[in-house]
Amino acid sequence: MKRPTFRLLSMAALAGSTLLLPACDKASDSQTSPAPTATELSAQDQSLAEDETAALADLTDAAAPTEAATPNSPAAEADDLARLAGRCLTRTYDAATRTLTLDFGPTNCVGPNGVARRGKIVTVFNGPLREAGATKTITLVDYYRNDNQHTGTRTITGLGGGSWSLVVQNASISTPTGTHSWTASRTYTRTAGQGTRTLTDDEYTVTGQTSGTNRKGVGYTATIAQPLLKKFQPGCARTFVAGTVAIVTDKDKQALLNYDPSGTQACDNLASITVNGATRTIRVGGGM
Numbered sequence: 001m002k003r004p005t006f007r008l009l010s011m012a013a014l015a016g017s018t019l020l021l022p023a024c025d026k027a028s029d030s031q032t033s034p035a036p037t038a039t040e041l042s043a044q045d046q047s048l049a050e051d052e053t054a055a056l057a058d059l060t061d062a063a064a065p066t067e068a069a070t071p072n073s074p075a076a077e078a079d080d081l082a083r084l085a086g087r088c089l090t091r092t093y094d095a096a097t098r099t100l101t102l103d104f105g106p107t108n109c110v111g112p113n114g115v116a117r118r119g120k121i122v123t124v125f126n127g128p129l130r131e132a133g134a135t136k137t138i139t140l141v142d143y144y145r146n147d148n149q150h151t152g153t154r155t156i157t158g159l160g161g162g163s164w165s166l167v168v169q170n171a172s173i174s175t176p177t178g179t180h181s182w183t184a185s186r187t188y189t190r191t192a193g194q195g196t197r198t199l200t201d202d203e204y205t206v207t208g209q210t211s212g213t214n215r216k217g218v219g220y221t222a223t224i225a226q227p228l229l230k231k232f233q234p235g236c237a238r239t240f241v242a243g244t245v246a247i248v249t250d251k252d253k254q255a256l257l258n259y260d261p262s263g264t265q266a267c268d269n270l271a272s273i274t275v276n277g278a279t280r281t282i283r284v285g286g287g288m
Helices: 038-063 078-085
Strands: 090-094 099-103 116-126 135-145 148-160 163-175 178-192 203-213 219-231 242-249 254-258 270-275 278-283
Touching: 038 078, 038 099, 038 116, 038 135, 038 148, 038 163, 038 178, 038 203, 038 219, 038 242, 038 254, 038 270, 038 278, 163 203
Parallel strands: none
Antiparallel strands: 090 099, 099 116, 116 135, 135 148, 148 163, 163 178, 178 203, 203 219, 219 242, 242 254, 254 270, 270 278
């Protein structure tokens, strides 16, 4: 049987060529694209936040101790950790406090996926690892991704059967164009792949809500209207392949983000966003 994990949109077990693909930024979709509206910017900011939350969960899952009670217990998935971070981090584990520290150092280090990181990711495990009710709490210490500072706490709780919940608190991304801040609560339900060891047949549905303030200071809520579908087969792991997110700003502007505009659940990073009846195609991903 597959060892249950707290994987969040995991890229860790994909083929090396997939891991090396750079994430696509919506802003680079077209040189002539109009400036995004506040509602579209909220959709973009949420996508970027989702990308890094996924990466944090991947890194801490791969680096988790093989035996929580054993001092200096090695990483549970050392090969996956190397594919994600390369030689960019120093890993330490304190069994007495069940604290895992991933230290990228004080200067930028570019990993195998082309992302530059510096600072620390600190994770505290509570309860038997990978069992229902067990948690891991991720905090960031002077942590930067591509020179943008990320903050906040992410708590992942096992629900059994490979499913889990995520709570994000006091999170922010500071960029040259402003700061995006948010909180989120989501549930990831495994729908396929539980009975095999490979991750490439895993599938999840995702429900929940995000509330935040985008880079231009406009408040928003983003509610998953139709459950998002996540597949881990090669080519699919960088984004969702189906589902919709309804976004409402505090100026009563509304948008619908659709991860499957073609209706085919294609493994690409194309989505559509509809505002005031007008729909355009965007590329989702983590450019920041």
